[in-house]
Amino acid sequence: MEMEGEAGVVMSGGFNAGRVGVKCGRWNPTTEQVKVLMDLFRAGLRTPSTEQIQRISNHLSYFGKVESKNVFYWFQNHKARERHHKKRRRGSSSDEEAETEHKFVISPDCKREAKLNHRSVLSNFAKEEEQITWPERTGRDIETLELFPLKAYDLEMEKVRCTRTTTEIKEISIFNPPLELRLSFL
């Protein structure tokens, strides 16, 4: 059993409103931090650039300890899990399924032994030991699955990401007034 220290965790910001045992084994975002991140995500931000991550984490640091990698991971995970949820969210008229395990969705039938497309660099390994024939990826991307209006925000965010001037953000905030302010530090 690891008692995990005794007093080292000071958690400089006292804004840890709703969290409990704040033992810093890993980053435990505060409610304010989550709120900000969620607003950004809902605004359409999906993959913030490095500078954006810097600004976001810097801003979040006001509410508590946070690092850039936390922000990076947060967006990665949130985006991935949103998609994952969407994929399994068919119908919902009768939740007979209720996915007992959301992690065991090994739906992509094990494309293990033949997954690498013909990249130039990797083609050198084509002759591994046995004849591995890579199946000519005709179109692997099964993307473009926008289920609810998130695309509109996407476009707006694109503008933000391109400009990145923190001053020309005009129509970004549409719903939440605070959102506009939060986006400003991007």
Next chain:
Amino acid sequence: MEMEGEAGVVMSGGFNAGRVGVKCGRWNPTTEQVKVLMDLFRAGLRTPSTEQIQRISNHLSYFGKVESKNVFYWFQNHKARERHHKKRRRGSSSDEEAETEHKFVISPDCKREAKLNHRSVLSNFAKEEEQITWPERTGRDIETLELFPLKAYDLEMEKVRCTRTTTEIKEISIFNPPLELRLSFL
């Protein structure tokens, strides 16, 4: 839509070296493999050539299943993430930096070795160190290819090259060989 298809898990992969979550999907390097790769990386190897990758993977295959592309990807990822970690190592401008946060260096990937601690009642059939004999090193794969100047191992490399063990490699401890020797198969 083929989600929720549960019969898709075919698991045609043969036997993994005994890793934990080895369902079928992606390569899960063993600790020995990671150790070797890490040593090579620390020795300065960053972008191995095709021949080097071939030799490395061939050598790693002794510790478990591995393909050349795995080695290729490993180096790509490791190199890229080394840079990334340096880049986003900050962000918390609240307090000092050296807090309890572990260092996030590029070496935490040894956790998959001992993980079934908690409630993983999965049959953790112990995969003890099975005695594997050196696989017929006929000298073809070793072939004393000269490694481009890595740090100070150059001299060591020279010595190794002179040895040219080829068929007499069985003397070398494969379980924990020194770095100089380990670099020899390059």
Next chain:
DNA sequence: GATGTATGAATGAACG
């Protein structure tokens, strides 16, 4: 307090 869930963290694989 064991089990399940939500989520942070990590990394293999792949894209552009």
Next chain:
DNA sequence: CGTTCATTCATACATC
């Protein structure tokens, strides 16, 4: 190569 996607591991938290 840098970036992104996908999958898995680890852990805090919730529930009983």
